[in-house]
Amino acid sequence: MLTAAQRKWSLGWGFAAFGGIAFFVGTAIAALLLWDSGATGGQFFTPYTWQILRFTLWQATLSTILSILFGLPVALALARRPKFPGRIWIVRLMALPMGLPVLIGALGLIGIWGRQGIVNATLLTLGVEQPVSIYGLSGILIAHVFFNMPLAARLLLAALERLPAEYWLLSSSLGMKPLSVFRFVEGPATLRVLPGVAGLIFMLCATSFTLVLVLGGGPAATTLEVAIYQSLRFDFDPPRAIALSFLQIGITAIILAVISTLPKPDDDENLHGRASRRFDGRTAGARSWDTVIILFATAFLVLPLASIVASGIQADLWRLFKSPAFHQAALTSFAIAVAAGLLSVVSSVAIVVAQEAIGDMKRPGAGARAFAATLGGMGSLVLLVPPVVLGTGWFLTLRSLGDVNRFAPVLIVIINALMALPFVMRVLSPAMATHRRRTARLSASLGLSGISKLTRIDLPPLAKPLLTALSFAMALSLGDLGAVALFGSSELTTLPWLVYSRLSSYRTNDADGLALLLGLFCLLLTMLGTAGRERHQQDE
């Protein structure tokens, strides 16, 4: 239905996005490949890399298992208790860690699980000699469970809430006991999505950078991503960084390949709060079990968040707010976030527009179809080549050209934009598809095109999803420590980098205060984004 000119423009946008991403990622990988490869070859399977690789996979495996073992009973309990007081807020709370900058979460966890935190204080009064350590493997696991248990619980809950209401009527009418309900109804429903959930969480934990950087460290508790960063920043050992980078790409490629074979769990937000009535689990035992599980999970999530607020307020917020270091970092962060957000949204629109133009062709050739598929893959390329690897490649490229610092802001913007791209695509792609379904025929029949179509037909209904996508991308960039870690310096400081350097120099008070401010910014952005999104959904 597109005119020839419209198609040409759409495809042109797609080619531009494709070219840009391919150039950026390709250059990074080429730099890794072309670096004195003789030196790199011997670095692949040294005892050191083996240890790092083993630890990466081991902690990811444990994190996945623990997140699911904890998330499953939470999901079952929430599904069984549609009228639990404050249920909708608990379900929303479960979405919070996904949007919380990881560094802030880590600070909150240290506040609760650290040496002076209430968990260890309680354990000590109970007479437990060896307190829980928030550092090392145990700390990484606690943090990964904090971020991923709610994800598991939400996805499993969605799977349970998707079941027809009749199932619960039937199972209670047939007289099924909790074990039978689990065996015949809940179990099969959750089992179907469990591999997908596990794959997703494993992926997130295997590529987790910030948490391991803050809570891990030392060769005994370092993952590939952190080891790459350390090789480059502390030891300046490019061959080792390169070897680790390729191991990282290999691992993510394998995980992504496995995940692609698994059924996708989807988190349909419209489902939550529309829970079916349940007639099982009416016994006192079942009630108290569910209550304990839900309250425990809520406390596990709320306490670290409360700790961020509590210790943030104790910091001298006003002094921090006025300090030049904060102003500088906030300005830098916002400039980077705005640029990265816009870049991400524009690339995403370009990709979707080109895909739609190809879908619109009467008989797209094999080449066109392959291009559409490649464009889709481009959106998720950053999953395969993580930010630290991209950063390493560009770090090596630019070092041979001279001053890395000069280009650092641009690199951080592009890397952040790429990181946000999968999320932005997930918001924009369905919104734009709906919009096209509604208007494409009418626009074509009226002969609308160009600026007039853009401002009258396309922008008004798409403004909200665009704003949502932009605010998500900005929040992601604002809270990111991964890209800035490689390039941060006294000349280039973002808010997370400032928090991290305060934390590293044991100025914990300042770190807490700054984290609270950063958290508030991100929360504000996310609220802006979701507000647009909810209204958009009501329009549907």
Next chain:
Amino acid sequence: MSESVVLDNVELALGAKTFRFNCAIKPGTITAVTGSSGSGKSTLLNLIAGFETAYSGRILIGGRDVTLRHPSERPVSLVFQDNNLFAHLDLFTNVGLGIHPALKLSGENRQAVSDALSWVGLDGLEKRLPGTLSGGERQRVAFARALVRRKPVLLLDEPFAALDPGLRQSMAQLLLDMHGQTGNTVLIVTHDPNEVRRLADKAIFIDRETILLHAPVDEFVRRDDLPSLAQFLEG
């Protein structure tokens, strides 16, 4: 194997509506429950099945007070319009769960399941998943489960509404056959005046949250003094 169903001054408030039901259903009859959408047909069934609990009044099945009983403790079988079968479980398991909720089945039970499946015309399909069947066939499986449950009361909530008109007739015949075999007390919610004539001994007409008329079908279809009923009978 049939029992009476009595609703004695039953009251229930749902949202802004207050339902008031009073009726006595004779053992072994087929009673059609009719009325406009939202009048309270399904609520009546839910009260009998135990999915809603009356605020006041009593519900008696076979003379026993079940007002406060859990759904599993009431001697009823259910057939809904849709989703009667667990989609991930094969037909054998779906029917077998009607005999024992944890599927602990004796050899005799297993035979009963297979017999029931072949009685509804689906012999040999024990291992099939519901998704591979047509809508009518799935309802037949629900009937097979009701058959093996041997409960004195059978509640059907628009069981044929999703089926083609032609199929409805044969399913109605299957229900009559089943009733002939078990003699249980049947309540069937329906929108279709033809179904009332074809199936029922008695009919209930619910209007504005209460039972307006409870009469033998011959009388029911001839009444012309109730405008809302007349509208229903015209289709």
